[in-house]
Amino acid sequence: MNILRRSADTNKSHWGVLAIACMAVFIMVIDTTIMNVSISALVADLNTDLPSIQSTIAVYALIMASFMLFGSRMQDIIGRKRAFLFGVLLYGAGTFTASVSWNINSLLIGWSVLEGLGAAFMLPATSAFLTDSYEGKERAFAFGLWGGVGAAGAAFGPIVGGFLTTYYSWRWAFRLELIVVIVIIIFSYLLKERKTGSGWRELDLFGTVLSFGGLSLLVVGILMLRNVFMWDLIPLLIISGIVLLGILYFWLVRRKKNGRMPLVDVDVFKNRTFSIGIILGIIQNLVIAGILFIIPVFLQSVTGATAFLTGFALLPMSLAILVFSISANRLNVFAGPKTLLLAGFAVAIGGSQLLGGVFGLYTEAFDIVPGSVIFGIGVGIIFSQLTNITLSSSSKEHESDASGVLNTSRQLGTSLGTAIIGVLLFISLFGGLIAGLELDEQLDDLSVEEKALQLQEWTYRMGESPLPGSLTPVQAEAIKIIVDDALASAMKTTFSAISIILALGFILVLGLPKRESD
Numbered sequence: 001m002n003i004l005r006r007s008a009d010t011n012k013s014h015w016g017v018l019a020i021a022c023m024a025v026f027i028m029v030i031d032t033t034i035m036n037v038s039i040s041a042l043v044a045d046l047n048t049d050l051p052s053i054q055s056t057i058a059v060y061a062l063i064m065a066s067f068m069l070f071g072s073r074m075q076d077i078i079g080r081k082r083a084f085l086f087g088v089l090l091y092g093a094g095t096f097t098a099s100v101s102w103n104i105n106s107l108l109i110g111w112s113v114l115e116g117l118g119a120a121f122m123l124p125a126t127s128a129f130l131t132d133s134y135e136g137k138e139r140a141f142a143f144g145l146w147g148g149v150g151a152a153g154a155a156f157g158p159i160v161g162g163f164l165t166t167y168y169s170w171r172w173a174f175r176l177e178l179i180v181v182i183v184i185i186i187f188s189y190l191l192k193e194r195k196t197g198s199g200w201r202e203l204d205l206f207g208t209v210l211s212f213g214g215l216s217l218l219v220v221g222i223l224m225l226r227n228v229f230m231w232d233l234i235p236l237l238i239i240s241g242i243v244l245l246g247i248l249y250f251w252l253v254r255r256k257k258n259g260r261m262p263l264v265d266v267d268v269f270k271n272r273t274f275s276i277g278i279i280l281g282i283i284q285n286l287v288i289a290g291i292l293f294i295i296p297v298f299l300q301s302v303t304g305a306t307a308f309l310t311g312f313a314l315l316p317m318s319l320a321i322l323v324f325s326i327s328a329n330r331l332n333v334f335a336g337p338k339t340l341l342l343a344g345f346a347v348a349i350g351g352s353q354l355l356g357g358v359f360g361l362y363t364e365a366f367d368i369v370p371g372s373v374i375f376g377i378g379v380g381i382i383f384s385q386l387t388n389i390t391l392s393s394s395s396k397e398h399e400s401d402a403s404g405v406l407n408t409s410r411q412l413g414t415s416l417g418t419a420i421i422g423v424l425l426f427i428s429l430f431g432g433l434i435a436g437l438e439l440d441e442q443l444d445d446l447s448v449e450e451k452a453l454q455l456q457e458w459t460y461r462m463g464e465s466p467l468p469g470s471l472t473p474v475q476a477e478a479i480k481i482i483v484d485d486a487l488a489s490a491m492k493t494t495f496s497a498i499s500i501i502l503a504l505g506f507i508l509v510l511g512l513p514k515r516e517s518d
């Protein structure tokens with residue numbers, strides 16, 4: 001009897017590691033999509049505006065990108081379990097702070113900074129736990145479930161966030177994450193510590209600072225493009241970011257030559273397939289993050305859709321990505337990975353073009369479904385091939401570095417997507433407002449540019465403040481039509497840009513060598 005009980009306890013412990021890893025990756029992945037559909041509620045509850053929400057979303061992914069390699073290296077310094085639990089505690093503190101946030105700054109600290117740092121420590125450890133705990137078919141099953149849970153979190157994040165925001169509060173999204181964090185801490189005794197192999201002297205703090213500084217200056221410079229009064233400063237920020245990343249490269253090379261562990265071994269980029277795969281991964285996440293940001297803005301501003309309806313309208317696209325990212329691997333029987341990647345980018349471009357044509361004054365929420373599903377199918381096909389192509393091209397020696405760079409590049413793509421695509425929308429919106437107002441006779445005491453700036457600020461508030469000026473109901477309705485038409489036109493322009501970005505990805509795929517080892 002005691003033998004059977006011990007066997008049952010061992011089995012629980014055995015699969016408990018997988019359960020903890022899946023819970024951790026679920027809350028991290030769902031966190032990147034769950035708040036996009038809650039933009040209007042966030043603007044109203046926190047008395048903020050759209051650019052501030054955009055920055056908060058972008059900074060969350062930026063923090064993860066900047067510290068992912070650092071978090072991975074910390075496993076070798078303080079131990080894998082300690083690093084993971086440190087990340088869990090940071091993440092828990094962040095979710096609690098975000099759930100009680102009283103303004104945009106507290107949300108930024110809780111969600112973007114604390115949760116972003118926590119995730120940077122947690123995510124690398126989850127895959128390492130699975131590698132250490134399982135072998136053979138069990139490892140394949142564990143990674144399959146781990147990846148499936150992550151994909152499901154990304155797919156259902158918008159609808160979960162939309163439901164909670166519409167019928168309860170967006171704060172409940174963070175409260176539920178906090179409950180999962182507590183469960184992870186309670187059952188963390190199931191995780192086994194791995195002996196440390198490095199000392200604190202091996203930690204590349206200077207490389208981490210350079211990485212964070214360079215990436216931050218790039219993202220901040222892009223975000224500031226939405227403000228025409230800051231354009232003189234933007235080249236300085238972006239060039240400074242590029243210079244810091246250049247210094248980082250030479251620092252990493254020098255550190256390796258001196259026999260010390262670099263933040264990442266830059267030799268991994270000597271493989272052409274790997275380098276192209278990383279760029280393609282950035283493009284993939286860039287367009288997804290951008291679309292998940294701008295579509296809710298349009299639906300909630302122009303159509304008046306609730307957060308739940310917004311999430312429901314996005315669900316078919318998310319499901320298409322999920323289904324084809326899992327099932328498209330079977331197509332390898334009929335075509336090679338390079339051919340499937342070309343097909344994926346081509347289908348995604350078609351979906352993007354179809355999406356760009358649906359936006360207008362009378363667009364309804366579900367009008368986006370046909371184009372978004374086609375786009376999702378294309379992205380799902382890309383997903384199914386890209387990770388394997390990228391990681392399998394690296395040598396055994398660079399396996400850990402390749403995985404870290406891949407995770408970092410994905411988060412960087414998410415941050416850049418929210419920044420670049422959002423800024424393109426805002427700039428196009430301002431141009432559309434000027435074009436519409438040149439024919440308008442309201443607010444005649446102001447110049448066209450001044451009127452456009454006021455209406456742009458009103459749009460940034462998602463309709464949560466009165467229209468500028470003393471307007472009659474008829475005049476207010478006319479101005480609202482100008483704003484909605486400008487936003488619809490901006491969406492078309494932005495989706496044209498998204499199609500161009502995807503086309504660049506298509507061209508890059510053509511540069512992939514026939515053999516993965518090249």
